[in-house]
Amino acid sequence: MDLHTMTQSLVTLAEDNLAFFSSQGPGETARRLSGVFAGVREQALGLEPTLGRLLSVAHLFDLDAETPANGYRSLVHTARCCLAHLLHKSRYVASNRRSIFFRTSHNLAELEAYLAALTQLRALAYYAQRLLTTNQPGRLFFEGDEGLIADFLREYVTLHKGCFYGRCLGFQFTPAIRPFLQTISIGLVSFGEHYKRNETGLSVTASSLFTSGRFAIDPELRGAEFERITQNLDVHFWKAFWNITEIEVLSSLANMASVTVRVSRLLSLPPEAFEMPLTSDPKLTVTISPALAHTGPGPVLVRLISYDLREGQDSGELSSLAKSEGPRSLELRPRPQQAPRSRSLVVHIHGGGFVAQTSKSHEPYLKSWAQELGAPILSIDYSLAPEAPFPRALEECFYAYCWAVKHCALLGSTGERICLAGDSAGGNLCFTVSLRAAAYGVRVPDGIMAAYPATMLQSTASPSRLLSLMDPLLPLSVLSKCVSAYAGGETEDHSDSDQKALGMMGLVRRDTALLFRDLRLGASSWLNSFLELSRHKSHTNSVPMAGE
Template identity: 65%
Template structure:
């Protein structure tokens, strides 16, 4: 893709706007000049890097029909950001003389995207380092230390708040950005009210009264989002993601999803049974229950079927069912059961190995049950860090074997079986298939893995660099989840406020806590409102100081390289790549002790940054923006368990991968986990294994859980359904991809 017209137009607009606003003596005029000067410099330096990636990125594709890898995604993201800047620059040039032109808003937008360009420029430099040091054709850095460790240390100090404020989700489809903004506002509000031993519902109630300020102030939202992703532990993320498990939200999702005759939660006792060997059915092997970490225990599952089938209303299955309250009533009373289906779909949910259940994934599972005409068995495996590897794998494998042995209870004859899962569930689909091959039992007829993680460790790759700006999968969160699954994250037990209670007691407890929190939060909100009347001027001054710090670093456009080098130690912000910086402003206060974004570091912080990022220097005296938050505690895990092929199938030897059934992967072009899918598909292709890789554009990681949100997510979910149908009913041709169904990318102007 030729980006020269984009850069030429952007340079011309930047020069025109600089010439216009130089005539203004106002503070806003100086900010416009600084922002456009920095944009011009960033664009000039990014152009050769993007041109270089465009010339080599095809080397890392799976094949010519599947143009996807982390280098492409990073370059696409940078071009998309530049396209947003170009659009904003045109708007400013066309409306800057209008009396209705909002100068404050527009200069803040430009400054935000200017900061984003600075950070993307740093990511392009890091990707160039990976390109130089990686093995030919390899997307992951092959050394455990070295560059991977340097990239992690650099990530810990880079500023990320600009990607969570005004620029949130700029790289994704426009239809999904409002949802991402809602998630971000909810996350920071939940984080501000987070107390480890309180109920998630009560904290959500308190968040209702604090969400408004984060919706009105994007800079504050970005700073708080960065604080949360840097500092809070895995238990916070469990609490936040499990909000979808509450009865209230689950009932709303159930009303909006496809109605089904059967949705039964099952508890299977830990009992051994025999399964025939695939090579010789006259011989059997004993399948024993999971025992890792906590010993034998029951396995939780959910059976979903669009219509009632024989066996699903049996007394044997009813004995395994557990009550879910009035919201879990079934619709199969007085219905004549249909014959068993020859098809069976076994599903493993996502959630980073640490959160969620089949209930939060039930909306799209109901659609699958209807469109495929097959019973769906979704497994609620034990979650980390309380139950690290290999407990989840053991439970999923046992559930798969149990489904084959007791398929008559599920309304199926299991003549055709498919494994399906997303994210962490995709990993479990692959590893369960590997274990089934090792045991010699019946393999699934195929695997549909959506955006799976195939390398469960913090490894540097170009797509994983996108965790710096991904609102759903920041690197610090990814590392916490992976370390929890590996067993290196401390498990302090489930908080008392999150204990599993009976449905009736849960509703009573949550209702009481909700009313209590509403009263307390309303009182606190009113008090803060009255107290803040006298501080409005001070807060406004602080806000101006923060925004001023973004642009003043680019005021002098004529500094020499020598002066840049001499001033490099004075500040970590250099938006215009080597221009003088003003003195460090004092950070402005914010509620709950969370500082606003400060793009400057103290001398002590700079020493920490230089020590942690030693060995990574940027060319031309450039320095990206640095975070004012304490560095995230990201360390490389040296435990041998992370190299276990049943944890990281990408590291499995050839003989284990050769035993896999046909694998069909659906990945997202802008997903930090993209390189996991590309490299795993390439390994299978090199071994002659049947594998397909489908790429969806402009959607984030986890789109299956958002399947009813917009047209793009519905189309991506329909692709997954078509793949599963091809596995279960292999008479229809496999769709070549999303070319005929996917909408054009939002940055197609490039």
């Protein structure tokens, strides 16, 4: 259904429902339903022209004819999803409003929630149109008058965002993902209620379960609390929340359900400079120094994961770098004693907004990758912000990458194909490590697998940034806190920043497991295709990006 037809159908149904409920007397419920449908008619009629103008020029911002996607298209799509839901609900009301089984309060609450969302989407569409008319032709990111960006940020603070995190949470996505998003949001607001409280043991579990149930049955309360948390709590809260998966109990459960590998070893790379050959002339070398920023030289922790025990991985030289993690450092299982070195190596850099998580959080899917790819994986545990802001993480990742290239034989690989892989902040570090390798003149990775990488960290207005208003996982306010911490702008005193992660989340929901499985399989499939590509060709010095 095209936009005009959808809008006209919605307006017709809204007027019909408005007339019906206006004739039902002075009751509060009838008055509110009349007000809702009057508002739906007004917002739909006001939104259609703006969306039409955005659609008329959206094709100018596509990457190419085969890739019809950009922030303007996404904003229009989101608004259409909201209009479609209101159209469906209005039809239902028109057909069932006289029935004795009509759930008046439930339908009223849903209509009010989606009307609030539509109102905010109309405001976003207005700002998108303003960006379009003010920006240089063909530019997605605004460049020019800083006053417009400041105005946008001020208006962003005044917009009502809670409506997108309650009853309407994830309406713009496929229905299959909504239970997962609800699990995350309920866990987040429950966690927020117990943040910084001195609770331990069973009391945390009991209180969190109670709180989770309250937010599960009251989506409006959940939305309001979600907005309060995302707007007001500092980066240390998000560090604690995202590190929930680092808790020993949860990480143990995740590892129990994951693939069993022969090698999972935490290594500590000593802060010692070494020489690397130049790709232009291998007879010449360049010195790779350890990370120095902020805290001076220090070891870099990396985790080696390999499905099979391969040549070099049980060497005395590698064992001397091992950092004890108990009995799980070297997992044994009846398999051939030693496999030959793999032709490939994956160097992994985890995500977490530059402020949270380690390779331990990502180990379960990395084990699956190691099995499916038949290649060892080295995951880097870089120092985290705000304690270690830029460029510490970049320096450590570059040092570890160069060490892996130089010592790939110890890691169980011949190094014929080396791929960098990372998500979010890790994707950013994959790109910057590659750029630094090119600048140093040393071997660059043969490919990069970057999942939703952070590549534009400036506070520049764009249509996609407008959509971050309703992002269920990383709203703009949270992203700005992480970027500020990474850039060294987090200056608050947090003497009690060692709070323990309080509250519990239902992380074993079926939908959550399915989502992470699909993400893992998709990335693994790309990596497998990449490592197979040109298996019998010599490597080059180019850096192909994911999706090219």
